[in-house]
Amino acid sequence: MSKETNLRYEQPHKPSKLFLEYTKNLQSNDSIRIQNIDHKKEDLKHVQEKWLEASDLKIKAKQHVAEKKGLEEEMKLVAKANMLVRKRALALRIEAEQLMYEQELAQMGKVFHKQRL
Numbered sequence: 001m002s003k004e005t006n007l008r009y010e011q012p013h014k015p016s017k018l019f020l021e022y023t024k025n026l027q028s029n030d031s032i033r034i035q036n037i038d039h040k041k042e043d044l045k046h047v048q049e050k051w052l053e054a055s056d057l058k059i060k061a062k063q064h065v066a067e068k069k070g071l072e073e074e075m076k077l078v079a080k081a082n083m084l085v086r087k088r089a090l091a092l093r094i095e096a097e098q099l100m101y102e103q104e105l106a107q108m109g110k111v112f113h114k115q116r117l
Contacts (some may be wrong), residue, residue, distance in 0.1 A: 105111065
């Protein structure tokens, strides 16, 4: 073998420019794909977070409406109970005044006649 042939095989292999450019393009494409995948994951997380926030708002709104409805019903019951208490107090007051009136008539010697049915 000639000296040139021996040197060619003994020296380290130098890849061609085309091969180097091809591998460089592959690496850049891989990095771009990885970035795209990362962006898609981030976008998906963002969409999921927005969806969770929206569902939380809906749940809170429903709870608020339910609480408001419950409070309105409670206020109606309180008003009804208040009315019953006031009616009973008025009935007791009228009854007490009727007794006082009958006592005054009895002191004056007059009788208040009650007819039983």
